[in-house]
Amino acid sequence: EPEVTQTPSHQVTQMGQEVILRCVPISNHLYFYWYRQILGQKVEFLVSFYNNEISEKSEIFDDQFSVERPDGSNFTLKIRSTKLEDSAMYFCASSEARTGAYEQYFGPGTRLTVT
Amino acid sequence: AQSVAQPEDQVNVAEGNPLTVKCTYSVSGNPYLFWYVQYPNRGLQFLLKYITGDNLVKGSYGFEAEFNKSQTSFHLKKPSALVSDSALYFCAVRDLSGGSYIPTFGRGTSLIVHP
Numbered sequence: 001e002p003e004v005t006q007t008p009s010h011q012v013t014q015m016g017q018e019v020i021l022r023c024v025p026i027s028n029h030l031y032f033y034w035y036r037q038i039l040g041q042k043v044e045f046l047v048s049f050y051n052n053e054i055s056e057k058s059e060i061f062d063d064q065f066s067v068e069r070p071d072g073s074n075f076t077l078k079i080r081s082t083k084l085e086d087s088a089m090y091f092c093a094s095s096e097a098r099t100g101a102y103e104q105y106f107g108p109g110t111r112l113t114v115t
Numbered sequence: 116a117q118s119v120a121q122p123e124d125q126v127n128v129a130e131g132n133p134l135t136v137k138c139t140y141s142v143s144g145n146p147y148l149f150w151y152v153q154y155p156n157r158g159l160q161f162l163l164k165y166i167t168g169d170n171l172v173k174g175s176y177g178f179e180a181e182f183n184k185s186q187t188s189f190h191l192k193k194p195s196a197l198v199s200d201s202a203l204y205f206c207a208v209r210d211l212s213g214g215s216y217i218p219t220f221g222r223g224t225s226l227i228v229h230p
Contacts, residue, residue: 004158006158033217035220041222042220042221042222042223043159043205043220043223044220045217045219045220048216048217055216056215056216056217091158091159093158093159101147101164101166103149103161103164104159104161104218105158105161106151106158106159106160107158108156108157108158109158
């Protein structure tokens with residue numbers, strides 16, 4: 001069964017450094033998402049992406065964040081200058097169509113630790 | 116605005132007994148409702164959804180959920196729990212009258228099935 005993959009599984013970085021989290025969505029899916037989950041808290045939506053542009057974004061997704069689909073398979077989340085509070089599990093997801101009625105397929109996550 | 120509540124952080128049940136994981140929601144219009152499961156070190160995995168039609172929805176691994184509009188609930192159930200059902204369960208809702216296509220996730224409920 002096709003699945004969403006993410007790399008790395010764990011990233012440790014120092015405050016102020018840039019990080020790039022990578023995802024490979026399911027190949028025939030058209031919509032891509034990033035979520036984060038701070039330990040013990042809710043799964044929070046960050047951004048959705050379709051046709052090479054952002055569809056929706058939350059208030060969390062400020063100027064420090066950016067997303068890109070640099071080629072036909074990868075989908076990346078960049079944090080320009082990490083803060084301690086960015087420490088969380090970051091999940092990538094994809095869906096066949098807009099997620100109104102379509103379920104999302106999630107990757108295993110990248111645990112980001114900012115020290 | 117859409118929101119979802121999972122009132123129990125943890126549910127404990129003996130193997131072979133029925134299980135219920137509770138979810139209540141708040142929307143302005145009609146809801147799309149989803150249940151996802153997360154096993155250790157894995158991403159969220161879709162279990163089932165309610166879009167329209169029959170209030171009782173059947174999903175993967177023998178799980179089902181009942182949409183109750185008057186009680187604004189969408190509780191997840193299984194007649195006979197297995198130890199392998201032990202995982203973190205997330206309810207999600209999307210308000211059809213809202214402008215966003217993004218569902219809101221609950222905090223998650225940890226299900227522990229004892230042998």
